[in-house]
Amino acid sequence: MASAEEVAKEAERRDIRDRWLLSAPALLVIFFAATGPLLIVLVYSFLTPGPYGDVKWHFSPEAWISVFMERDIFDDTLSLAAAHVTIFWRSIKLAIITTIATLVLGFPTAYFMATRSEKTRDLWLFLITIPFWTNLLIRTFAVLQIIRNEGLINTVLLKLGIISAPIQILFTDTAILVGMAYVYLPLMVLPIYASMEKLDFRLVEAGYDLYATRFQVLRRIIFPLVKPGVIAGSILVFIPALGAYVTPSVLGGGKNMMLSNLIELQFGQGRNWPLGSALSIAVMVIVMVALLAYVRNAGRSEVRHG
Amino acid sequence: MNWKTTATAIGLALLASTSLARADGELNIYNWGNYTSPDVIKKFEQKYNVKVTITDYDSNDTALAKVRQGGTGFDIAVPSQTYVPIWIQEGLVQETDPGKMENFKNVAPEWANPEFDPGRKYSVPWALGTVGVVVNTDTYKGPADTWGIIFNTPDELKGKVNVVPEMNDVIFAAIKYVGGQQCTTDKEVLKKVRDTLVAAKPNWIAMEYNTIEKMGAGDFKATSDWNGSALRQRLANPAIHYNYPKEGFGLWSDNVVVLKEAKNVENAKLFQNFIMDPENAAGLSAFHRYANAITGSDKYMPADMKDAPEVVIPEADKPHAELQLMCPPDVQELYTKIWTELQK
Numbered sequence: 001m002a003s004a005e006e007v008a009k010e011a012e013r014r015d016i017r018d019r020w021l022l023s024a025p026a027l028l029v030i031f032f033a034a035t036g037p038l039l040i041v042l043v044y045s046f047l048t049p050g051p052y053g054d055v056k057w058h059f060s061p062e063a064w065i066s067v068f069m070e071r072d073i074f075d076d077t078l079s080l081a082a083a084h085v086t087i088f089w090r091s092i093k094l095a096i097i098t099t100i101a102t103l104v105l106g107f108p109t110a111y112f113m114a115t116r117s118e119k120t121r122d123l124w125l126f127l128i129t130i131p132f133w134t135n136l137l138i139r140t141f142a143v144l145q146i147i148r149n150e151g152l153i154n155t156v157l158l159k160l161g162i163i164s165a166p167i168q169i170l171f172t173d174t175a176i177l178v179g180m181a182y183v184y185l186p187l188m189v190l191p192i193y194a195s196m197e198k199l200d201f202r203l204v205e206a207g208y209d210l211y212a213t214r215f216q217v218l219r220r221i222i223f224p225l226v227k228p229g230v231i232a233g234s235i236l237v238f239i240p241a242l243g244a245y246v247t248p249s250v251l252g253g254g255k256n257m258m259l260s261n262l263i264e265l266q267f268g269q270g271r272n273w274p275l276g277s278a279l280s281i282a283v284m285v286i287v288m289v290a291l292l293a294y295v296r297n298a299g300r301s302e303v304r305h306g
Numbered sequence: 307m308n309w310k311t312t313a314t315a316i317g318l319a320l321l322a323s324t325s326l327a328r329a330d331g332e333l334n335i336y337n338w339g340n341y342t343s344p345d346v347i348k349k350f351e352q353k354y355n356v357k358v359t360i361t362d363y364d365s366n367d368t369a370l371a372k373v374r375q376g377g378t379g380f381d382i383a384v385p386s387q388t389y390v391p392i393w394i395q396e397g398l399v400q401e402t403d404p405g406k407m408e409n410f411k412n413v414a415p416e417w418a419n420p421e422f423d424p425g426r427k428y429s430v431p432w433a434l435g436t437v438g439v440v441v442n443t444d445t446y447k448g449p450a451d452t453w454g455i456i457f458n459t460p461d462e463l464k465g466k467v468n469v470v471p472e473m474n475d476v477i478f479a480a481i482k483y484v485g486g487q488q489c490t491t492d493k494e495v496l497k498k499v500r501d502t503l504v505a506a507k508p509n510w511i512a513m514e515y516n517t518i519e520k521m522g523a524g525d526f527k528a529t530s531d532w533n534g535s536a537l538r539q540r541l542a543n544p545a546i547h548y549n550y551p552k553e554g555f556g557l558w559s560d561n562v563v564v565l566k567e568a569k570n571v572e573n574a575k576l577f578q579n580f581i582m583d584p585e586n587a588a589g590l591s592a593f594h595r596y597a598n599a600i601t602g603s604d605k606y607m608p609a610d611m612k613d614a615p616e617v618v619i620p621e622a623d624k625p626h627a628e629l630q631l632m633c634p635p636d637v638q639e640l641y642t643k644i645w646t647e648l649q650k
Contacts, residue, residue, distance in 0.1 A: 049635075051635040052370065052392045052396075052635070053367060053370060053371050053374075054371065054374060070643070073493075073496070073640050073643050073644070074493055074496075074497055082650070083646045083647055083650035084646075084650075086650045087646075087650055148523065148525055149523075149524060149525055150523050150524055150525075168465075168511075170525065171511050171512050171525075249514065250514075253468075253511060253512025253513060253514060254471055254512060254513045254514045255507065255510060255511075255512060255513050255649065256649060256650070257646070257649040257650065261649070262646070265473075265642070265645070265646070266642075267367070267371075268365060268367045268368070269365075269367060269472075269473040269474065269642070269645075270473075270638075270642040270645075270646075271367070271635070271638060271642075272639070272642065
């Protein structure tokens with residue numbers, strides 16, 4: 001006869017097994033839904049392009065080579081793919097600037113919201129989420145209506161006689177940045193607000209009691225405590241900003257390609273699916289490396305503060 | 307619920323399903339967005355008692371990729387002339403022999419036996435048009451029948467020109483402008499093409515499709531564009547003129563084909579025949595604002611299209627029209643590289 005201990009062990013073992021079995025279907029679905037499409041992209045990046053789109057099932061490293069190197073069509077020399085580097089850098093730069101801009105605008109907003117009374121806080125939160133009810137494309141077109149030559153800003157300035165000819169804002173880098181900052185601002189505000197709301201403001205008072213200046217309180221007390229929110233917000237803004245497609249094309253005029261346009265070109269008029277796949281994977285790797293570096297860096301400095 | 311009411315319910319359900327099935331069938335059309343006249347469709351539905359469903363696509367490449375995957379449930383698609391040979395080669399369409407259909411006699415002779423579908427074994431003309439230059443004459447009054455507006459922009463238009471980012475159209479125009487042949491692989495010509503494009507770009511304000519609204523609002527003062535779009539712009543603002551570049555301009559045509567995987571082949575054939583009728587062809591034109599290849603349809607055309615210079619190519623410009631072809635894949639690769647270089 002088994003001892004009570006053995007029975008208990010057996011029950012525990014069965015319990016664990018049942019848990020695994022029961023969660024297996026969900027786990028499998030998530031695993032394949034997450035990795036399946038990525039695997040296809042990865043496999044496609046090593047195939048030969050079909051003549052009119054699609055792929056031929058012949059192994060070829062050509063796509064990966066052309067991500068980094070380009071053969072000049074005129075003198076046939078192989079060199080670094082300058083066009084790709086320029087386009088990658090343009091997207092990365094835009095994502096970084098957007099993140100900084102939303103942080104600069106979002107941090108005080110979140111602070112303002114968190115310092116209101118509990119009742120009004122909900123109202124502010126509600127107001128911040130309102131833009132999410134509208135489609136991204138429509139919000140972008142709304143910005144366009146405001147900044148275009150016959151738009152709100154120019155019309156008002158002309159009427160007031162401050163300017164004599166419309167200022168060209170639409171189709172400039174400023175227009176893209178304004179649009180991006182507007183579209184992604186809530187994604188920065190919400191996580192910062194979530195951390196800020198939990199902040200114990202008695203600590204701030206204590207800081208003042210100990211003769212800390214306003215700036216010292218911000219830098220040494222508030223910022224370290226809401227840092228998780230800042231990190232989460234930055235990630236939430238940076239990643240979609242890197243792949244932004246609608247906002248730069250509508251407000252920037254589409255003269256200069258973004259990463260997403262370059263990838264889209266390969267699956268559309270360029271008819272080079274393997275290159276498009278390879279570029280997509282390259283972007284993923286960049287994002288992953290950037291995130292790892294960012295999170296590790298942020299984590300380390302937190303220890304110093306601790 | 308007792309069994310009697312259950313039986314009645316089942317009976318009613320059966321009745322409902324049979325009355326639904328009484329429509330003589332369905333037709334699933336896969337076409338470009340905002341391109342299919344609801345009036346003409348309604349007429350077709352009533353005449354043949356067919357339920358028509360329309361699904362949109364936004365580019366030839368999207369349509370091709372999707373149909374190639376199979377299982378779409380579409381009966382009809384409307385690829386451009388450059389793509390029709392690919393659809394045929396890849397076995398995506400079936401030979402419905404429109405050349406032998408009743409209404410085929412209405413097809414204009416120059417479109418009855420096109421290069422892209424010899425003998426019209428597969429396709430029926432849907433719309434045709436040109437790619438040219440649109441200029442707002444309030445801003446620029448000089449001669450505009452040249453690609454020079456785009457590639458060597460006059461001072462008045464600098465920073466106000468848009469280019470519709472259709473790669474094949476832009477490269478075609480640039481090749482014509484430097485005096486080459488379409489689909490050329492001549493490196494000398496292509497080098498000139500690239501240099502011309504790269505030098506011209508700083509004078510452009512944008513590269514986008516949304517020309518009707520932006521020419522109307524004055525964000526653009528000139529653009530490369532399709533003729534139907536140009537017509538809508540002129541109707542909104544009479545100062546906007548469409549011009550046929552003398553260096554040569556592209557001619558295109560979209561064509562109705564029946565897919566190999568079509569489930570409603572008979573209805574699809576009926577539809578092919580139906581739109582070759584002059585009155586119906588004019589109905590389609592009245593909606594999408596492009597010309598059609600059906601003789602006799604001019605009688606039924608809306609007044610503002612009958613003599614519109616955008617729709618009816620003037621005799622003097624006709625010799626410069628050239629049907630755009632699908633370039634071979636290796637040529638396409640060169641063009642993609644030039645295009646990336648241009649937009650980097």
